[in-house]
Amino acid sequence: MSYYYKHEYGxxxxxxxxxxxxxxxxxxxEFKLKEKxxxxxxxxxxxxxxxxxxYIKTPKNDVYFVIDRNLKTIITATPISASKQLYLIENE
Structure with missing residues (x-):
């Protein structure tokens, strides 16, 4: 990784x-956590x-990284069930 490398997400x-x-x-x-x-x-x-x-799924069951599209920032990691996924998509 170069010195000037910038991550896609904050x-x-x-x-x-x-x-x-x-x-x-x-x-x-923290820096190792961010790389992982x-x-x-x-x-x-x-x-x-x-x-x-x-919403990007993690290796852990039903935990997703939630990324703000405009800011390109990871805002939380939260469990999301299949029914909640459907609700989020349908009530857009």
């Missing part, structure tokens, strides 16, 4: 807290979108 403070909590990464240093998250996003095989957000 991180909110809230998202760092939620990721640590929901993915059991509490002891991870970005690799998870790259390797993810499932996502869906609404007009405001992108």
């Amino acid at each position: 991180f909110s403070t809230h998202s760092i807290q939620r990721i640590r909590q929901r993915l059991n990464l509490a002891d991870e240093e 998250i970005l690799k998870m996003i790259e390797k993810s095989t499932y996502s869906f979108e609404t007009s405001k957000n992108i």
